[in-house]
Amino acid sequence: MRADFAQLPVLYSFRRCPYAMRARLALRSAGITVELREVVLKDKAPEFLAASPSATVPCLVLPGAPAIDESLDIMVWSLRQSDPEDLLDPPIGTLDDMLDLIAELDGPFKRSLDRYKYETRFSDADPVEERNKAGRFLEKLDALLKGRPWLFGDRPSLADLASLPFVRQFANVDREWFDGQDWPDLIGWLDRFLESRRFSAIMTRYPKWKAGDPTTLFAA
Known part of the structure; x- marks a missing residue:
């Protein structure tokens, strides 16, 4: 079952972090499904520390590409893939x-x-x-x-x-x-x-992720 999700982006997140909320809001608007891995900030998984240059959430790991670990960069990347709400093109201003x-x-x-x-x-x-x-x-x-x-x-x-x-x-x-x-x-x-x-859709509670856990999908 895990192999079915092997090519999904992986989002390391923390529910209450406003930076991670940003990332989840943009991914959901873009309709991008990711594997979500909940990080406990006082006990960070080694896989997360290996993936994130800054060791901070959010961190989006893309198959075959460098990780993106700035929240605004994740937002813009997500919306450049798909922007059905035209979030990057406001009615007023630029x-x-x-x-x-x-x-x-x-x-x-x-x-x-x-x-x-x-x-x-x-x-x-x-x-x-x-x-x-x-x-x-x-x-x-x-x-x-x-x-x-x-x-x-x-x-x-x-x-x-x-x-x-x-x-x-x-x-x-x-x-x-x-x-x-x-x-x-x-x-x-x-x-x-x-x-x-x-x-409410981005505030689901998830347990702390550890290697070997079943895949948790975060999707629109």
Whole structure:
């Protein structure tokens, strides 16, 4: 039975990691079936460490090709194979506009998010100051969402799927505080995502993978 799946891409993933969520969202939108291997971050399988240059999830191992272990690269690769929702071609703006926004999220916003969420790891961090810094980026997203349901128009795009897992992570640090902010369009955008089939479909719980386990398929 395992031989039937030998040529499938392998995705090393971790359910709660927002980077891995990105990868799963894009693979599902693209309709690409992969073998999913759930990684436990405190006990990483040797096969995963051998496959991933960075030893971080997600990591997509392609038959006969180098592994892809950056979440945005996995998203773009997946959607270049198949993009039925036109996620790479937004109704408003361009792919470059989306990539610029994602770069801001992955850079300054993510730095402040980490220093807010994991304050004990950063002795020099003021969590309130970092929360406010991250909040300024969220104000920008809220402004983009004025009068439209998605960041770049009337349908989802790469920017939405790349951003939502991290906005979810930020909101979950203190959901009561988050809901009290004057970000009605942002909050509605996040809540629609959390209530969607798209989100529930990528959040199935899987046991830790180890060599010799039966193949677990992740598919659209």
